[in-house]
Amino acid sequence: MEITYTPEQQAFRAEARAWLETHVPREPLRSMDTAAGFEEHRRWERTLNDGRWAMVPWPVEYGGRGANLIEWLIFEEEYWRAGAPGRVNQNGIFLLGPTLMEHGTPEQKARFLPRMAAGDDIWAQGWSEPNAGSDMAAIRATARREGDHYVLNGQKTWCSRAAFGDWLFGIFRTDPNSQRHIGLTFILLPLRSEGVHVRPIAQLDGETGFAEVFFEDAHVPVANRLGEEGDGWKIAMATAGFERGLMLRSPARFQSTAHKLVRLYKNNRNAADPGVRDAVVRGWMEAEAYCLNTYRTASRLIAGGSIGAEASLNKIFWSEMDLNMHEAGLTLLGPRAELMENAPAAGDVGNWLDGFLFALAGPIYAGTNEIQRNVIAERLLGLPRK
Amino acid sequence: MHFDFDQDRLLFRDSVRALLSDECTPEALRTLAASESGRSPALWAKLADMGLLGLRVAEAHGGMGLSEVDFVLPLEETGRAGLAEPVVETAAIAAPLLGTLESDARAAQMLPDIAAGKATVTVGHPANAFVSDAHVATSLLLAQQDEIHLVPARRITIEHEPAIDPLRRLFTVEWSPGSDTLLASGPHARALLAAAFDRGAFATAAQQLGVAEKLVETAVAYACTRQQFGQAIGAFQAIKHMLASVAVRIEFARPVVHRAACVVAATADGEASLERAVTVSHAKAAASEAATMAAKAALQVHGAIGYTWEVDLHLWMKRAWSLDLAWGSAAYHRARVADLILDGDAPAPSFGFSGRNP
Numbered sequence: 001m002e003i004t005y006t007p008e009q010q011a012f013r014a015e016a017r018a019w020l021e022t023h024v025p026r027e028p029l030r031s032m033d034t035a036a037g038f039e040e041h042r043r044w045e046r047t048l049n050d051g052r053w054a055m056v057p058w059p060v061e062y063g064g065r066g067a068n069l070i071e072w073l074i075f076e077e078e079y080w081r082a083g084a085p086g087r088v089n090q091n092g093i094f095l096l097g098p099t100l101m102e103h104g105t106p107e108q109k110a111r112f113l114p115r116m117a118a119g120d121d122i123w124a125q126g127w128s129e130p131n132a133g134s135d136m137a138a139i140r141a142t143a144r145r146e147g148d149h150y151v152l153n154g155q156k157t158w159c160s161r162a163a164f165g166d167w168l169f170g171i172f173r174t175d176p177n178s179q180r181h182i183g184l185t186f187i188l189l190p191l192r193s194e195g196v197h198v199r200p201i202a203q204l205d206g207e208t209g210f211a212e213v214f215f216e217d218a219h220v221p222v223a224n225r226l227g228e229e230g231d232g233w234k235i236a237m238a239t240a241g242f243e244r245g246l247m248l249r250s251p252a253r254f255q256s257t258a259h260k261l262v263r264l265y266k267n268n269r270n271a272a273d274p275g276v277r278d279a280v281v282r283g284w285m286e287a288e289a290y291c292l293n294t295y296r297t298a299s300r301l302i303a304g305g306s307i308g309a310e311a312s313l314n315k316i317f318w319s320e321m322d323l324n325m326h327e328a329g330l331t332l333l334g335p336r337a338e339l340m341e342n343a344p345a346a347g348d349v350g351n352w353l354d355g356f357l358f359a360l361a362g363p364i365y366a367g368t369n370e371i372q373r374n375v376i377a378e379r380l381l382g383l384p385r386k
Numbered sequence: 387m388h389f390d391f392d393q394d395r396l397l398f399r400d401s402v403r404a405l406l407s408d409e410c411t412p413e414a415l416r417t418l419a420a421s422e423s424g425r426s427p428a429l430w431a432k433l434a435d436m437g438l439l440g441l442r443v444a445e446a447h448g449g450m451g452l453s454e455v456d457f458v459l460p461l462e463e464t465g466r467a468g469l470a471e472p473v474v475e476t477a478a479i480a481a482p483l484l485g486t487l488e489s490d491a492r493a494a495q496m497l498p499d500i501a502a503g504k505a506t507v508t509v510g511h512p513a514n515a516f517v518s519d520a521h522v523a524t525s526l527l528l529a530q531q532d533e534i535h536l537v538p539a540r541r542i543t544i545e546h547e548p549a550i551d552p553l554r555r556l557f558t559v560e561w562s563p564g565s566d567t568l569l570a571s572g573p574h575a576r577a578l579l580a581a582a583f584d585r586g587a588f589a590t591a592a593q594q595l596g597v598a599e600k601l602v603e604t605a606v607a608y609a610c611t612r613q614q615f616g617q618a619i620g621a622f623q624a625i626k627h628m629l630a631s632v633a634v635r636i637e638f639a640r641p642v643v644h645r646a647a648c649v650v651a652a653t654a655d656g657e658a659s660l661e662r663a664v665t666v667s668h669a670k671a672a673a674s675e676a677a678t679m680a681a682k683a684a685l686q687v688h689g690a691i692g693y694t695w696e697v698d699l700h701l702w703m704k705r706a707w708s709l710d711l712a713w714g715s716a717a718y719h720r721a722r723v724a725d726l727i728l729d730g731d732a733p734a735p736s737f738g739f740s741g742r743n744p
Contacts, residue, residue, distance in 0.1 A: 001395070001455050002388045003648045009387060013741055070387050077739050255739040262727065262734055269728075281724040284734060285642075285668050291737050292389070292641035299390040313637045316630075370623075376633050377626030381606050384621045 005074075012067070013074045019051050020082035032088045033207035038122075038164040041088035045119025054117040055093050058101070062109065063117030069298035073250060080252035091161055092116040092123035094247040096169050099239045103186075103227045112188070124162035124191060126170025126213060127236065129155055134371050137180040137233070141215060143172035143187055148222050150174070150187060152195070152215040158365075162211035163200035165191060171232035184232035188224045195219065204357045240367060241311045248366075249318050251291035257325050257355065258287035268332045279328035286321040309379035312372035319362030319369060326356035389641070391459065399459035405436055406467035412698040415468050419552035419701075425522045430471055431503045438473065440501025442481040447488070447497035449481070453651035458592045458644060465596025465709070468701050470553035472508050472519035476500060478589035479582050480507035480527055486578065486655045487569060492536055496525065513583050513714055516556040520544045527569075527582070528561060534575045535567040551704040574656065581655040584662050586713035587670040588646050594673035595643055597706050598636050601680035604699055605629060605687040625687055632680045639672035645737065661735055664726050667719035674716035677706040
């Protein structure tokens with residue numbers, strides 16, 4: 001048990017801080033869910049990669065620094081502290097990247113990881129289908145083997161970043177006679193190719209953060225299969241674990257929101273509803289708790305431990321905390337809370353509304369919180385499935 | 387940075403758990419609850435033999451010379467076991483406080499007795515309306531304005547205040563300060579009382595974690611066996627989701643309590659420490675909330691049988707309530723964090739994110 005940083009860790013923090021102070025754009029980038037904003041974010045990813053900061057935990061050969069998880073958390077703290085742009089390639093670097101590291105062949109790693117780190121390939125995810133949401137094992141989209149290709153048919157939906165992205169990863173039914181989570185295979189494919197049609201979908205904020213993707217005899221080389229045929233479910237679950245856990249939702253993101261909320265409270269204290277004080281302090285405490293829990297998990301993983309269903313505890317906690325903090329923020333803003341960012345009287349209100357809308361999605365994506373509660377009850381507490 | 391416990395501490399926790407699960411069976415707790423004192427000298431001696439009572443006493447005084455980081459997991463076990471002996475007061479508050487005052491012969495003399503289980507020292511602190519375990523205490527640390535007194539049991543009169551928790555023993559204590567009982571005064575006494583409060587809140591928070599876990603285990607065990615509509619009620623999502631929500635609260639209270647252990651251990655008693663105040667209050671608020679939430683959920687899962695004296699559930703459920711009130715309730719501690727981080731000009735201290743070494 002040691003809760004102070006080593007001199008090496010402090011030096012790493014100082015180096016990250018200095019680089020970010022020089023390189024983070026002075027003006028916020030346009031939304032990554034617009035065509036122009038997407039390309040601005042891609043350029044930011046290139047800048048990060050040029051400084052070798054794109055994905056610090058990755059091995060040097062793939063563009064990383066071979067940093068451990070504690071250093072990763074430190075980097076994230078500095079990244080959020082600096083107000084750096086959101087990561088347009090988060091599906092790639094935070095979800096597919098770690099999955100490739102574990103299940104990819106050496107050729108696949110060399111082919112995909114450096115381009116991912118550089119922002120050359122921005123990834124979209126293809127899990128859900130119109131009839132496979134919470135019940136993801138009901139997947140129907142097929143990949144029929146023909147020689148050294150798979151031929152894809154069917155539909156994926158809620159594919160985040162697919163509107164402007166380059167590649168998609170997802171699971172497809174390779175065994176037509178299979179049921180449920182058997183007979184599924186993890187496949188990587190370029191979105192702009194023959195037989196693949198992308199229809200962007202406007203989200204609550206009006207922007208096209210996700211899309212539905214249709215496959216009509218789309219040909220994908222067998223070399224684009226991740227893992228063995230039929231292992232898709234197992235590999236997808238590992239990816240989903242990264243999504244619920246400490247990669248995608250590092251604590252600094254929420255601590256940053258909590259600090260903004262505390263500032264907002266201090267600036268609006270006189271007009272604030274007395275009840276909101278408790279909501280603000282709860283938000284701050286929960287962001288701290290999430291951070292502490294993540295450091296504990298990282299320490300355990302570094303010491304050779306593993307996480308499984310505990311990721312479901314995380315997912316519920318951060319998604320509910322994020323929503324509560326944004327609700328408290330909007331309460332503090334009072335009548336300005338409904339203004340969009342471009343309203344003349346908005347000030348920084350737009351950011352809170354935007355954050356609130358996105359926070360509303362938290363209990364839904366990465367597996368609904370109801371599904372997570374089932375997982376906790378059955379796998380961690382030992383309650384009966386039926 | 388390694389925010390986790392090493393093997394030695396986990397093994398010590400396991401041996402404390404093994405001892406307490408033998409000693410604090412529900413039958414034993416019920417027998418004790420029905421007894422007049424509610425306390426067991428034999429059990430107290432075993433806690434001393436295990437090293438728990440002298441854990442915070444220096445080796446030079448016959449103790450183990452360990453810190454709150456070593457103590458936090460055993461304290462959780464005392465909560466899980468439903469132990470009601472005054473471990474928090476004697477071992478987690480009085481021992482370190484007297485250790486700070488070891489240059490005083492009266493304090494130095496008492497330390498080996500605490501470690502050996504011969505002295506039971508309870509604490510009368512302004513934060514608590516009543517003094518627990520005054521009936522079995524050999525000495526009491528009592529506060530009077532800016533003074534701390536070490537008062538022998540023969541110099542007090544007590545009146546029992548029966549409490550809802552059948553194992554809790556609360557008293558109104560009458561006493562008169564004397565120059566021979568005065569241990570510390572002025573700013574020094576104020577600092578020691580502040581440290582005693584934070585130690586009490588921290589140790590109680592650790593116990594609340596154990597209480598919360600025990601309540602969830604009890605509710606899960608019941609939900610796996612109780613059949614309605616032809617199946618175990620634990621298969622219903624209404625039950626699953628309620629208990630899963632409690633599990634989330636416990637999971638995210640635990641590291642907060644463990645961080646508080648680190649900070650209490652690293653802060654000298656004489657120091658005013660914003661960090662200790664914030665981290666301890668956060669810990670007590672989070673653990674207390676988890677325990678009271680667990681108590682309500684466990685009762686609901688049990689249904690009518692949970693509303694009886696007949697099942698053991700009530701022992702832990704009532705402990706969750708009584709420990710919520712001891713050393714500041716969840717609401718009190720959340721308000722204290724709010725005062726500390728929202729009313730000052732300094733930015734709120736933040737683990738990791740502040741980028742400084744705690």
